[in-house]
Amino acid sequence: MSVTHELMIAGFGGQGVLFAGKILVYAGLLAGKEVSWLPSYGPEMRGGTANINVMISDTMIGSPIVTNPTMLVAMNQPSLEKFEKDVKKDGIILIDSTLIPAQVKRADVKTCYIPATKLAEDKGLKGLANMIMVGKVTKELGVFDLEVVKAATSKSVPERKQDLLASNLRAIEIGFNYMEG
């Protein structure tokens, strides 16, 4: 039975949701999966809403559009409000609880609350909440190992920003190892 993971990662422009998606599809590719990455954003370069449709599958991907995600990563309140109802039954909703005070209303999905923005600030990784979420997504998906995501990140961080690589990798680890409660 083939499995297709359909991810929706949504937040404000500038939060790095597009980059987070990129890391995940790259990791999927390195793990030998079929992948697609489809952005959707408003006309603003910064501050508008941004979301990314990511597919990771064992088989050829049909439409790259995610309408009913198996996993929603909500990085702000409007994203949760907009997409909560679309998540497939038994799907997963990951929430940056620093920025989203609300609780998920649905009972037929698994929910994970991670104070990603606060964690990032506390650990001196300001602006890397997206990578903390990447770590958590990796854990929840179980499609590829942490090492694969790290490799994907190493290849995705541009040459001139290599000094940022270590902090990106650390953020991923924090997310991967985060335990609620």
Added chain:
Amino acid sequence: MTIVYQRPQALTDTVTHYCPGCTHGIIHRLVAEVIDELEIMDQCIGVAPVGCAVFAYNYFECDMAQAAHGRAPAVATGIKRANPANIVFTYQGDGDLAAIGTAETVHAAARSENITIIFVNNAIYGMTGGQMAPTTMPGQITQTSPYGRDPKLAGYPVKVCEMLAEVDGTTYAERVSVDSVKRVRNAKRAIRKAFEYQIAGKGFSIIEVLSTCSTNWGLEPVEALEWLRKNMIPYYPLGVYKDKGASE
């Protein structure tokens, strides 16, 4: 026996379609003589416009392209960028260059494309039968300005050399005329310089040639030359508007 006068090698022996008394023939010849003298015919590529000179591709002996109306500078840009070793010129009229092709002209200058533009200004659309051109004089009667061009309604003539002289990328802009032997000789000097600048890689050159259209002006050829002197030269003063190449 010594040959003292003959057709330049850069001209074909095709009979042109130009009207009797038209100065296009002189200007074609000047361009061809320069091509001969500089021995560049083998690498020369010309671009014909839409307008009276549309058949220029039949008259020059070098490789020729025919361009859409006003687009000759863009086509010349493509040709030159494909092979910078070629010597590329456009031959355009006033409607082609200063109305529908204004953007292509200004931006070829802005990029300082290393091409040569021969711009024939006769203050009228000749091929379509004598309509108002962007360079038609205030008060001038044409088919589409039957009461004389009224600047309040139809705007003012475009002074191309003055305009392009303000563009940083323009290397050389000169306005010449072919209404007298002396000025014909001077026009050839300017055309030659423009081609020499291209060969030296100096960038964008335009030679504006004041020209007559006795057919559509409704004047005898000699009267037309007189009309050009009396009406056009005061409005479109002759001379060098920019010459960056001289100091380089």
Added chain:
Amino acid sequence: MAEKVLMKGNEAVAEAAIMAGCRHFFGYPITPQTELAAYMAKRMPKLGGTYLQAESEIAAINMVYGASAAGVRAMTSSSSPGLSLKSEGLSYLAGSDLPAVVVNIQRGGPGLGGIRPSQADYFHATRSTGHGDFHLIVLAPNTVQEMFDLTIEAFELADKYRVTAMVLGDGMLGQVMEPVDISRAGNITTFAKDWALTGTQGKRSKNIVNSLYLEAEELEMLNLKRYEKYAEVGKYARTDSYLTEDAEVIVVAYGICARIAKNAVNGARKKGVKAGLIRPITLWPFPKKQMKAAAATAKAFVVVEMSMGQMVEDVELSIRCSRPVILCSRTGGMVPTDEAVISAIMEADRTERS
């Protein structure tokens, strides 16, 4: 197997063009194709090529005309409103028998429209690209890999037949990122161009690139000759089929819609409907024979497209309206859902076999 790289559709087109030997790109920024121009701007200087940002779409296509006349592989890309401006140049390219590759990453229209994906330029690409009797070869990729593969093919076909080949994508295909195997480029076919303007170099008589023919007899003859060439191109009409062998309902869709339609075919099969998909890869020449063959066994057709219904006319023409054809479409940048297509398939399945 070669390592795959992740690329956006727009970037895959640009990389394919470079691999096909294109070193002259003339463009003008417009969403949603801008990554293509940006990729060219980054790569061309390093390859000794030309990336030139033109003053307009009109200038850009005329620069392509010039570069193509000079014998090099030249390209421009744009999105819908820009194609309206390029129409003039496309007609001149055809009239002068010049090869060129033009990319249209379609967005919603008419007018300034929107920036969301669309397929509303089907008529423009296949019917009314510009004034006069002529055609483009129109290739319709549906994955990033195909954006890459078909761009290379576009250059080869353009040179072989001295025509413009258009790669017709949409905003979604331009923006989506998928793995691409660029080693599939393989050997690139090139063609001698003795007609090109390279300067006579003292070795031949002059060449002329021209589309003006005032003698009607001469122009007619040239048009007839050009259409003989188009007839030859007709053999390239090509489709991709999915579950069509036993299909009673044939879904026809190209580009991104074909991927949605494929999902829907699977969905309809689960509901017990024998549905199949034909995906035209060439929109011109349109795969008429394949449609006609499908009509022999199918009882109805569903056409899925992101327009008010344009390709649907070609499907109806191809099968001479011998079967019901249901249009399932969205417009203005909206994308059909799998469910909407499944509903259309169910509706088509209820039609009586005639």
